[in-house]
Amino acid sequence: MAQDSGAPEPDDKLHDECGVFGVWAPGRDVARMTYFALRALQHRGQESAGIAVGDGKTVLVRKDLGLVTQVFSDADLAAMPGHVACGHCRYGTAGAKGWEAAQPHLSTINNVIIALAHNGTLVNFDDLRRELIDMAIPFRSNTDSEVAAKLIGYFTQRGHRLRTGIAHTMRMIEGGYAMVLVRENALYAFRDPHGIRPLVLGRLGDGGWVVASETCALDISGATFVREIEPGEIIRISDDGLRSERGCRPLTPANCIFEHVYFSRPDSVKDGSxxxxxxxxxxxxxxxxxxxxxxxxxxxxxxxxxxxxxxxxxxxxxxxxxxxxNRYVARTFIQPTxxxxxxxxxxxxxxxxxxxxxxxxxxxxxxxxxxxxxxxxxxxxxxxxxxxxxxxxxxxxxxxxxxxxxxxxxxxxxxxxxxxxxxxxxxxxxxxxxxxxxxxxxxxxxxNGYCTACFTGAYPVQIPRSFYEEKFLPGYEPNNLAPASKTSQMTLVQAEELLGQEG
Incomplete structure (x- = not known):
C-alpha cells in the first residue's frame, strides 16, 4: 500500500489553470476593480492571486498563495493607486507551485517594469527556457509565464518597442494562451493564434477599457462587452486610445470546448448565448x-x-x-487527516x-x-x-x-x-x-471552430515528444493537426536576425 502523503485526492473535474483581468481607467480605483473582477473569476483558480498596478511611473505587484479574499486586505488595495492594472487567479497543477509561481509575473526591460498575467500552457517553453539560460538570462521559477516575460524583454530590447517584443514572442511560443500585461502607463492583451484560451474586451462608460477571461468579470466591473480579442491579435490601451495590430497570423479556430461544458461561469456569455x-x-x-x-x-x-x-x-x-x-468549503492549505x-x-x-x-x-x-x-x-x-x-x-x-x-x-x-x-x-x-x-x-x-483534443486526440497545436513523453497510455499517439510554426523552430539568434530584416 502506498504511504499516505497527506495530499488531497484529486476530484472528478477538469481544472483550468487560471483567470486573467486587465483594466485601463484613469481616475478610477483600478486595484479595487481588479480585486472584484478576480472574485468573479475565482472559479478559474484558487491556489494564488495577484494584482499589478501602474501609476504612470512604476508598477507595483501584490500576490500570494490563497483565495482572492485571503490575499488582499482593504489596506493592500488602498496602497495601490494607479490608472492601469492586471490581475490573476491561478489553479495549481503538477507544475511549479509556491510564491514565485503566483502571478502577475514581474520582470524588467531595461528601466521599464512589466507585469504579466497568463492563462494557458506553452508546450515548447522548456527549450526556450534552456536557450535563454544559455544566454545568461536569469530565472526565478520554472513557469512558462516567466519564459514568456523574458522572451518579451529579449525581443523588446532588440526591436525597441514593447509591441514588437510581444509580436516576436507570439511567433516563438506554441500552445494555448491568453495574456494581459501592464507597464507603468499602458495595458496590453494578446491571444494565441488558434484562440484556444478565451479573452474578451469591454468598454467602461467613462472611456476606460477592460479585458478578461470571461464576460462575468466585465459585468462586475460595469463594463459593456465589445468583442473577443481576436486570435493572434495584440491590443494596446493607453492615453493614445486603443490600438490593435496582428502579432502573428491567425490559424484555424480552436476554442476550448470545455469552456462551454464546465469552465466558464453559467452567467458568462459567448456568441450571444x-x-x-x-x-x-x-x-x-x-x-x-x-x-x-x-x-x-x-x-x-x-x-x-x-x-x-x-x-x-x-x-x-x-x-x-x-x-x-456546502458552499463554505474553499481551497485550504490545511490538509485533512x-x-x-x-x-x-x-x-x-x-x-x-x-x-x-x-x-x-x-x-x-x-x-x-x-x-x-x-x-x-x-x-x-x-x-x-x-x-x-x-x-x-x-x-x-x-x-x-x-x-x-x-x-x-x-x-x-x-x-x-x-x-x-x-x-x-x-x-x-x-x-x-x-x-x-x-x-x-x-x-x-x-x-465555431473548437479544440476537441480531450475527446478525439486531434491536437490543433503540435505537441513536442519531449513534452508528452510517458504521458500517454500504450497504443495512444497524439494526432497533431498542424506542424509547429517555422518561427517557433528557430533559435533566438535566428529570430533576432529575422527581426532585423523586418526593420
Missing part, C-alpha cells in the same frame, strides 16, 4: 440520446445543474434537489434522504473525468435510500490529456481512457452510465 443556456441544451440532448426510466432527476451541484434541468425538462421526469453543497480524507466528497456534498429515499435517480453531472467523485456520490445516494442511480454526463468521454492549460497531463488519470462503458458503470457502482455524444455537444454550442 449564456453558458447556462448551452448547458441546458446539452442536458436536453442527453435525455434524447440516453433516456432512462426514473422517478427523479438530480444534479451534482452546482456545475451539473443547468444540464440536469435540461434533462428533466426534455424527459418529463421531475427535477429535484437530492444533493446539498487520512480518516477525514476517506470521507472525500462528504466535505462538499451531502445527500437528502427525504428526497432520494425509495427513488430511481438520474444523476446528471457536467462531466465524468476521473470517476473518483462520481463513485463516492453514487455510494452516498444509495446509502441515503436511492433504489437506483443512473449516471449521465453532459459531456462526451474525456479520453485524451490536455496540454493547453488544463490539468490532465497524464492519460492514466482518465477513466474513459482505461475502461469501456460497462467497466465504467461497474467502477462507479451505478445502475447505468451514459455520456453525451460529440455530435450532440456540437449541436448545443455556436458553430
Amino acid at each position: 449564456s453558458f447556462y443556456l448551452m448547458r441546458h441544451r446539452m442536458g436536453a440532448r442527453l435525455a434524447q440520446e440516453a433516456p432512462v426510466e426514473a422517478d427523479l432527476v438530480i444534479s451534482v451541484p452546482d456545475s451539473g445543474t443547468p444540464a440536469a434541468e435540461g434533462f428533466a425538462q426534455e424527459s418529463g421526469i421531475p427535477f429535484g434537489t437530492g444533493l446539498i453543497k 487520512p480518516e477525514l480524507r476517506q470521507m472525500g466528497v462528504r466535505l462538499k456534498l451531502n445527500a437528502l434522504p427525504d428526497v432520494v429515499r425509495g427513488k430511481r435517480l438520474v444523476m446528471v453531472d457536467d462531466s465524468v473525468v476521473r470517476g473518483t467523485t462520481s463513485l463516492q456520490i453514487v455510494r452516498m445516494l444509495k446509502e441515503a435510500g436511492a433504489t437506483e442511480v443512473h449516471v449521465r454526463s453532459a459531456s462526451p468521454m474525456v479520453t485524451w490529456p490536455c496540454f493547453y492549460g488544463i490539468d490532465t497531463a497524464n492519460q492514466d488519470q482518465l477513466i474513459a481512457a482505461n475502461m469501456d462503458l460497462e467497466q465504467i458503470r461497474s467502477r462507479l457502482e451505478a445502475d447505468s452510465v451514459a455520456f453525451l455524444s460529440t455530435e450532440g455537444l456540437f449541436a448545443c454550442v455556436p458553430p
Whole structure:
C-alpha cells in the first residue's frame, strides 16, 4: 500500500489553470476593480492571486498563495493607486507551485517594469527556457509565464518597442494562451493564434477599457462587452486610445470546448448565448440520446445543474434537489487527516434522504473525468435510500490529456481512457452510465471552430515528444493537426536576425 502523503485526492473535474483581468481607467480605483473582477473569476483558480498596478511611473505587484479574499486586505488595495492594472487567479497543477509561481509575473526591460498575467500552457517553453539560460538570462521559477516575460524583454530590447517584443514572442511560443500585461502607463492583451484560451474586451462608460477571461468579470466591473480579442491579435490601451495590430497570423479556430461544458461561469456569455443556456441544451440532448426510466432527476451541484434541468425538462421526469453543497468549503492549505480524507466528497456534498429515499435517480453531472467523485456520490445516494442511480454526463468521454492549460497531463488519470462503458458503470457502482455524444455537444454550442483534443486526440497545436513523453497510455499517439510554426523552430539568434530584416 502506498504511504499516505497527506495530499488531497484529486476530484472528478477538469481544472483550468487560471483567470486573467486587465483594466485601463484613469481616475478610477483600478486595484479595487481588479480585486472584484478576480472574485468573479475565482472559479478559474484558487491556489494564488495577484494584482499589478501602474501609476504612470512604476508598477507595483501584490500576490500570494490563497483565495482572492485571503490575499488582499482593504489596506493592500488602498496602497495601490494607479490608472492601469492586471490581475490573476491561478489553479495549481503538477507544475511549479509556491510564491514565485503566483502571478502577475514581474520582470524588467531595461528601466521599464512589466507585469504579466497568463492563462494557458506553452508546450515548447522548456527549450526556450534552456536557450535563454544559455544566454545568461536569469530565472526565478520554472513557469512558462516567466519564459514568456523574458522572451518579451529579449525581443523588446532588440526591436525597441514593447509591441514588437510581444509580436516576436507570439511567433516563438506554441500552445494555448491568453495574456494581459501592464507597464507603468499602458495595458496590453494578446491571444494565441488558434484562440484556444478565451479573452474578451469591454468598454467602461467613462472611456476606460477592460479585458478578461470571461464576460462575468466585465459585468462586475460595469463594463459593456465589445468583442473577443481576436486570435493572434495584440491590443494596446493607453492615453493614445486603443490600438490593435496582428502579432502573428491567425490559424484555424480552436476554442476550448470545455469552456462551454464546465469552465466558464453559467452567467458568462459567448456568441450571444449564456453558458447556462448551452448547458441546458446539452442536458436536453442527453435525455434524447440516453433516456432512462426514473422517478427523479438530480444534479451534482452546482456545475451539473443547468444540464440536469435540461434533462428533466426534455424527459418529463421531475427535477429535484437530492444533493446539498456546502458552499463554505474553499481551497485550504490545511490538509485533512487520512480518516477525514476517506470521507472525500462528504466535505462538499451531502445527500437528502427525504428526497432520494425509495427513488430511481438520474444523476446528471457536467462531466465524468476521473470517476473518483462520481463513485463516492453514487455510494452516498444509495446509502441515503436511492433504489437506483443512473449516471449521465453532459459531456462526451474525456479520453485524451490536455496540454493547453488544463490539468490532465497524464492519460492514466482518465477513466474513459482505461475502461469501456460497462467497466465504467461497474467502477462507479451505478445502475447505468451514459455520456453525451460529440455530435450532440456540437449541436448545443455556436458553430465555431473548437479544440476537441480531450475527446478525439486531434491536437490543433503540435505537441513536442519531449513534452508528452510517458504521458500517454500504450497504443495512444497524439494526432497533431498542424506542424509547429517555422518561427517557433528557430533559435533566438535566428529570430533576432529575422527581426532585423523586418526593420
